[in-house]
Amino acid sequence: MRSIWSKTVAPPAFPQLEKDISPEVAVIGGGMAGILCAAALRERGIDCAVLEANTVGSGITANTTAVLSVQTETLYLDRIRKHGAEAAKLLLDAEREAIERFRSYGETIPCDLENLPALTYSLRDAEKMKTEAAALRSLGLAAEFLTDTPLPFPVAGAVRMPETAQFHPLKFLYQLAKGLTVYENTRALRLEGTTVITDRAHVHAKQVIVATHFPFINRYGLYFLKMYQQRSFVVAYRGAPSLGCTIMDEAEKGIYLRSYGDLLLIGGGDRRPGKKGCGFAAAREFARQYYPQAEEVCAWGNQDCVTLDDLPYIGAYRSGGKGVYVTAGFGGWGMTGSMMGATVLADLVTGQKNRYAKLFDPARRMKLLPLLQNGGEAMLGLLTPKLKRCSHMGCALGWNEAEQSWDCPCHGSRFRANGSVIDNPATHGIVTKKT
Ligand code: FES
Numbered sequence: 425m426r427s428i429w430s431k432t433v434a435p436p437a438f439p440q441l442e443k444d445i446s447p448e449v450a451v452i453g454g455g456m457a458g459i460l461c462a463a464a465l466r467e468r469g470i471d472c473a474v475l476e477a478n479t480v481g482s483g484i485t486a487n488t489t490a491v492l493s494v495q496t497e498t499l500y501l502d503r504i505r506k507h508g509a510e511a512a513k514l515l516l517d518a519e520r521e522a523i524e525r526f527r528s529y530g531e532t533i534p535c536d537l538e539n540l541p542a543l544t545y546s547l548r549d550a551e552k553m554k555t556e557a558a559a560l561r562s563l564g565l566a567a568e569f570l571t572d573t574p575l576p577f578p579v580a581g582a583v584r585m586p587e588t589a590q591f592h593p594l595k596f597l598y599q600l601a602k603g604l605t606v607y608e609n610t611r612a613l614r615l616e617g618t619t620v621i622t623d624r625a626h627v628h629a630k631q632v633i634v635a636t637h638f639p640f641i642n643r644y645g646l647y648f649l650k651m652y653q654q655r656s657f658v659v660a661y662r663g664a665p666s667l668g669c670t671i672m673d674e675a676e677k678g679i680y681l682r683s684y685g686d687l688l689l690i691g692g693g694d695r696r697p698g699k700k701g702c703g704f705a706a707a708r709e710f711a712r713q714y715y716p717q718a719e720e721v722c723a724w725g726n727q728d729c730v731t732l733d734d735l736p737y738i739g740a741y742r743s744g745g746k747g748v749y750v751t752a753g754f755g756g757w758g759m760t761g762s763m764m765g766a767t768v769l770a771d772l773v774t775g776q777k778n779r780y781a782k783l784f785d786p787a788r789r790m791k792l793l794p795l796l797q798n799g800g801e802a803m804l805g806l807l808t809p810k811l812k813r814c815s816h817m818g819c820a821l822g823w824n825e826a827e828q829s830w831d832c833p834c835h836g837s838r839f840r841a842n843g844s845v846i847d848n849p850a851t852h853g854i855v856t857k858k859t
Contacts, residue, residue: 425827427487427724428660428684429594435479436598441607441625447473449773450620450629452612455485456759457751458635459597460766462604468774473629474604475622477611477636481597483847484637487726488758489658489682489689490593491670492526493542494519494565495585496757498734499674501552501559506733511783513563515735518780520565522763523589526596530589535596536684539589541669543573545582552674553581560585574667576714590670590682593759613851615641618747631773633749634741635765638729638835638849644742648817648849650790651737651753652798653836654728657693657826659707661718664688679710680756687721696801697727697831697838697847698822725827727836727847729753732794736784738765739772743787749773750786805834815839816850830854 449465451458454476465472474480494516503512530537546553553569560567560583568584611623620627634640639647667688672680679692693706704723711718731737731753741748749769754761764780771778782788805819812821812830819834829846830839837850844853 425724426722427658428687428689428722429490429592430486431722433592433594433598435481435594436602438476438480438601438606438608441475441610441622441627444626444628445473446628447471447605448629449473449631449633450475450618450627451633451635452620453635453637454480454601454606454608455483455635455637455762456481456488456593456597457637457762457765458633459601459604460762461633461635461751461769463600464766464770465773466604468770470774472605473627474601474606475610475612475620475627476606476608479608480601480606481594484727484758485593485597487658487724488593489680489691489726490759491542491588491590491682492523492759493585493588493670493757494523494760495542495544495588495672496734496755498755499544499552499556499559500563501556503734504559507735509563514780514783516560516563516565518764519760520587522760522767523587525763525767526591526759527589529596529600530591533596533599535591535599537589537591542585542588543582543669543671544585544674545573545575545579545671546674548580550581553583557583573671574665574669575671584669588670590684592684611851612636612640615748631747631749633751633769633773635751636848637727637752639741639750639752640849640851641741642817642849644745645750645786647737647750647752648802648835649795649799650732651729651835652801653697654694654730655697655702655831655836656691656726656728656756657702657704657707657723658689658691658726659704659711659723660684660687660689660721661711661715662687662721664711664715664718677706679706688715688718696833697836698824698833702824702831703826727838728756728758729836730755732790732798736761736765737786738768738784739781739786741786802834805832812854814850815852815854821854
């Protein structure tokens, strides 16, 4: 199921890695996170090679809704409560700078970038939205509370955020990647120090950045314990009115919307991959109810890595480890998260200080309860008696009827019906038939 982005731009082609190379930095993963890291390093004169298991942007980046916003699933009032005002302000600054960097790239890369406000609404809780607007203002963003929105139904209240934007992720990514050293169809299998062992050759790098959506090395960092994936489902419609902003329901598992040209993209139905109820029903029901005249153009699924404290993991792959870095865990905000990752890691790799590095440090302390809850989900997957098992760590797989794939609720690996890998952290396929 191809996204509207994949259908509207042709990908560039890059060679496969056939022989050993020795770049200064190897970036594993040719999605938005990896390509932005390589571009940031190239701007600093660093020789860098990107290793992509499939083709550039063919994973999560092809399926994002590409909203550049400071709005996230977690409201800033909750972030202040959880992390304190200073940390929340730092995060907001990082997000605003990331959007600004996209804007600046967008001046030379044609990528349909539009500056539009972002709206987060609540159906029932006006007070919450008022408090959120005040929280954002206290951190320096000129957010407004309002009740009048472009939605075809009344809301209790909404927060309007300025300085946000939307764009075409693949037009952007393909153009940016063209100036870089990229190897496609080159799967990294493991690391030996800072040498990347791929399926055909060795990459002897001085430093390595793992930008593989879900970090694929289990030995260090315990990412399988402190992160999970969430699948979300988007349907594009023709014949619905343009919004003039991006929109998100603040409720858990709420709907989100953006326009692209004459299309309206409706997303929702978020849940762990492989869990019951995965599919396009939420988006389609919303469209049927509020835009009955609209005609479906295409539908696709997407997947986000969620951390247990709603902050990304950007920094050294393992505590105290040198030369290997990670950028992951952006929740539903992979575009701004990828840009934040590129900026922070470009500094760390070149030995510079970065004001956000401590906030995003993957080795930061996690609260015990979310760790136990996430570990419990994985344990459930491991103990579920099913024949189809994930090649990552052995959890029971669920059949995703809407997308015809075997999906793993533990850490989100996905496999085609023929058993080949679609989404990591699994690095190899499963032998299976649908039963
Ligand atoms: Fe980890 Fe399946 S993704 S066990």
